[in-house]
Amino acid sequence: MDAHRRPLTDRTLPLLTEGYAWLPDRMRDSADRVVRTRLLGRPALAVRGPDAVRFFYDEAHVHRHGAVPAPVLDTLFGQGAVHTLDGDAHRARKELFLPLLDPDRVAGLTEHVTAAWDEAVHDWSGRDRVVLFDEAGVVLTRGVCRWAGLPGEAVDAEPLARDLIAMVDGFASPGPRHLRARRARSRQEARTARLIEDVRSGAVTAPDGSVLERVARHRDAPDRPLDARTAAVELLNVLRPTVAVSWFVAFSAHALHRWPAHRERLRAGDDAFATAFAHEVRRFYPFAPFLGGRVVTDLTWRGASVPAGGILLLDVYGQNHDEDLWGDPYTFRPERFLDRPPGRDELIPQGGADPATGHRCPGERITVGLLEALAVRLARLEYTVPVQDLRIPLRRIPTRPRSGFAVTGVRAP
Ligand code: HEM
Numbered sequence: 001m002d003a004h005r006r007p008l009t010d011r012t013l014p015l016l017t018e019g020y021a022w023l024p025d026r027m028r029d030s031a032d033r034v035v036r037t038r039l040l041g042r043p044a045l046a047v048r049g050p051d052a053v054r055f056f057y058d059e060a061h062v063h064r065h066g067a068v069p070a071p072v073l074d075t076l077f078g079q080g081a082v083h084t085l086d087g088d089a090h091r092a093r094k095e096l097f098l099p100l101l102d103p104d105r106v107a108g109l110t111e112h113v114t115a116a117w118d119e120a121v122h123d124w125s126g127r128d129r130v131v132l133f134d135e136a137g138v139v140l141t142r143g144v145c146r147w148a149g150l151p152g153e154a155v156d157a158e159p160l161a162r163d164l165i166a167m168v169d170g171f172a173s174p175g176p177r178h179l180r181a182r183r184a185r186s187r188q189e190a191r192t193a194r195l196i197e198d199v200r201s202g203a204v205t206a207p208d209g210s211v212l213e214r215v216a217r218h219r220d221a222p223d224r225p226l227d228a229r230t231a232a233v234e235l236l237n238v239l240r241p242t243v244a245v246s247w248f249v250a251f252s253a254h255a256l257h258r259w260p261a262h263r264e265r266l267r268a269g270d271d272a273f274a275t276a277f278a279h280e281v282r283r284f285y286p287f288a289p290f291l292g293g294r295v296v297t298d299l300t301w302r303g304a305s306v307p308a309g310g311i312l313l314l315d316v317y318g319q320n321h322d323e324d325l326w327g328d329p330y331t332f333r334p335e336r337f338l339d340r341p342p343g344r345d346e347l348i349p350q351g352g353a354d355p356a357t358g359h360r361c362p363g364e365r366i367t368v369g370l371l372e373a374l375a376v377r378l379a380r381l382e383y384t385v386p387v388q389d390l391r392i393p394l395r396r397i398p399t400r401p402r403s404g405f406a407v408t409g410v411r412a413p
Contacts, residue, residue: 010038019395020286024318032302033322039292039313040069045299045306046290046313048322050345053352055301056314057359059086062293064359067311075181076171076240078189078233083359090359092220096234097362099214101355106369109242113143114373121381124410129386132253133404136246136374137161144242148235149210154195163188164236164243172397185236192232200228211238241363245370247398251285252277252375253405254392255332257385262334266379271372276337278371282349283320283342284332285392286399290316291351291359316348383407 015022023046026035033048047056056062063086068077077083082093099105116139124130141161146152163184170181198204199216206213215235219225226234255277256263265273295310306312321329325346326336345352350361361367388403 010041011044012039012041015039017395019393019397020289020317020399021394023290023313023315024321027315027318032304033315034302034304036304036306039311042310043306044292044311044313045295045301045304046315047301048315048319049325050343050352052301053314053319053345053348056291056293056312057353059358061296061299062312063296064090064293067292067294071178072171075167075178075185078185078236080230081233081237083237089220091357093218093234094356094362096214096218097238098356100238100362101365103365106365109144109147109366110369110373112147113140113370114377116140116142116146117374117377121377121410121412125412127410129406129408130383130410131404131406132378133246133250133400134161136249137165137243140243140245140249140370141239144239147211148238149207149212150195151204154191154204160188160239161243164240165246167236167240168244168247168398188236189229189232192235193228196228196231196235211235238363241361242366242370245367245374247287247400248278248281248285248367248371249374249378250400250405251281252371252378253407254390254401255281255284256375256379257390257405259332263379266376269376272338273334274372274376275368276334277375278368279337279342279347280332280334281371281375282367283326283347286317286394287349288316288351289397290314290318314348314352316351319346319348380413382409382411382413384409 011022018025023035026037027033027046027048033052035046037044037046064084065086068084073079073081073084082090082097085093120135120139124135138157138161141155141157141164145155145157145160166180166184167188170177170179195204195212196216199206199212206216212235215231218231218234262277266277291314292311295306295308295312298307299305299312319325323329344354350364350367351359353360355362355364384407386406386408388406390401390403390405392399392401
């Protein structure tokens with residue numbers, strides 16, 4: 001039977017049990033790279049490919065308001081976050097984040113994070129065993145908080161790192177991980193909202209032009225300041241995803257362990273290779289499985305349709321591993337990005353289309369900048385990789401090497 005015409009049963013449960021493979025497995029049957037399914041009780045259409053990216057990001061097709069399930073808002077993004085806005089409201093709020101694309105800001109954050117990394121390495125060299133995923137989280141928390149202008153006394157990096165990581169780790173799974181994520185979010189939203197109020201009252205001074213100052217003063221319109229809780233949500237929407245780069249740090253360590261030849265080029269300070277390595281880590285390793293939006297008008301894509309009120313899904317993990325786009329998608333090969341930088345709508349680990357007009361991640365340059373710098377530092381670090389469970393389970397969203405990538409015998413370069 002034609003894959004488009006099979007009777008549709010709700011696939012929410014298979015999604016939770018199959019993880020990253022859920023959509024790509026179904027796409028395999030479709031030459032047109034389109035799948036009709038049902039999700040969260042609604043008809044859904046999943047699409048893939050650079051043209052499909054443009055189709056998905058067309059605001060006449062898809063809105064985000066009402067698209068993100070409450071458990072994801074209550075853990076990952078926060079209620080009222082920029083991710084849930086459409087049209088003028090989205091553009092007004094996105095103004096807060098677009099300066100993050102500015103190369104000077106990216107360089108500033110990278111300096112803070114690499115300084116925190118270099119300090120941490122001395123501490124690691126005195127320890128028996130270091131779990132890179134956990135330690136990278138603390139390093140990134142220290143760096144991003146200093147860069148964002150948070151006063152030192154407002155930041156206790158280790159518990160804050162644990163909470164920011166928990167919000168990401170628990171958004172897609174029922175059970176204890178999800179509960180941890182909810183508790184972490186309510187704790188940090190409350191603390192951050194108090195900090196915003198202190199900045200507004202003058203009790204705390206935020207450096208001019210810092211992220212803290214800009215969020216505290218932001219207005220969606222001249223008569224619409226953000227309430228302190230929403231401002232806290234958006235400040236956390238800078239801190240949390242920056243700290244989430246620790247997933248990519250653990251993946252980078254995994255890649256250098258499995259394919260050690262890349263270490264030499266990174267060590268040698270080959271900048272173009274470091275950029276290519278950062279892109280390949282973001283392409284190859286699984287992070288965001290797919291993106292979804294609420295369909296606002298009946299849509300048809302390559303002969304398959306979904307009615308208004310349904311869901312349109314963009315198969316992010318599948319596209320980053322699509323043979324037609326990458327040739328050898330399951331080979332880790334940074335060189336693929338040396339001859340040619342990725343097309344705007346080809347490599348989409350952080351969304352597609354234009355970040356200035358759509359929902360694409362405004363932190364993509366930050367992510368690449370941090371990964372370039374940290375991959376070089378990892379490659380120059382001397383350590384031993386003891387026996388451990390380095391499997392990366394595709395059923396777990398988000399996934400990572402099971403052990404978090406432990407190392408022993410760290411020696412600073
Ligand atoms: C949006 C991934 C790092 C801030 C997104 C989206 C993805 C993503 C998939 C959704 C795109 C869409 O809905 O169309 C990632 C990954 C990161 C990362 C995998 C690295 C671990 C960052 C950083 C920042 C950031 C470093 C800020 C410093 C945001 C914001 C949005 C967003 C504010 C919402 C944009 C909007 O709705 O307009 N990110 N991101 N992200 N990201 Fe990132």
